[in-house]
Amino acid sequence: MFMTTLSAEESDPFCLPVQSTRWLTGAPWRRFATMGDSLAAGTHGPSPGYANMGWCDRLAGLLRRVHPDLAYLNTAVIGATTADTLAGQLGPVLGFGPDLLHVSCGANDLWRRDPDLPATGRALRRLFGRAAATGATLTTFTLGRAFVVPRFPDWHDRVRALNDVIRALAAEHGAVLADMWDHPVNDRPGLVSADGVHFSAAGQAVLAAELVKGLALRI
Template identity: 85%
Template structure:
């Protein structure tokens, strides 16, 4: 039998009162940049607030920091090179102390993607993000979305995820590893476009980042 969840009862989500996980969070300027993953592009899910992960996280942070400044420059279809050229400058000018970076999926859509070039550009992007002085966060791509016309799609995503994991470790970023997360097995996870996580998936991604940020806050307070 398929289990249907609602946000309040979803074991992979955090109830609203668990904003307390981020009590005394130090971050006052939250930004996100990259592609549609960073933008929180999604479709609706019954029983879940119609919000992307990024707006969810900003809302939770505002519960403990009502004066939080929030900027999201992410754009649907953005490549890593496009993010470097069109978004990084705006982010640096904003001056975040918490910065999310998600990009690279659109670089995989080419008939013959240049993974070496994508890795070089991602290294530049993460270095530029780290230069802001902000704590970085990022996601790996989930396995739920496949592109049938690319038989090697899963291999492409695994290769990109390996780069993201390495860069997250290099820059001490908070990583929400979504590749093999159990949410991938849920029916109806993808939006009607067949590409992006629905509001249900967005809620789970936000929860994973909250958990990661709470762990980081606890680590830094020791």
């Protein structure tokens, strides 16, 4: 009798939803785009036992199992602010004509000594409004609490304020929201990559799973 050893990803209860295409059977989306910062780009480091992929490439791969002709555009840029996304990414995304559109940005706006949170909120409102006007199904994330910037003692307060804006905009525009602030994955060792900033591949797998679960409810 032979024993099969599951990989870390296969045995991860937060990742199992993305192991089966049944979650996305009947998915209508054929043009998937993502815009924003490194979170939207799926920037990550490796995790033993997990596929070395960002959440967005994972999701695109799953959607391609349903629609092999899926068109996929990722304009996200590491370090992009909300203003950068509006100025440099919105146009190409609108020209692409997505029917599924992910928006994640705002975190880099918080890195300033004195961030202008009201201005960030206004820019996010414009961005989500333009995204919603495409008619695409929108998706987004809140930021998790695992990442901390020691030089900003009020970092978590900043993130909470940004997350409140994201939650409100997601509700207003009917976006699929993966609320990561207090997700149990935040308590895992090794969640953050060696760069100290981005989720590792293990975290990316969880991000993808949360979106898959949310999207499955829209089919």
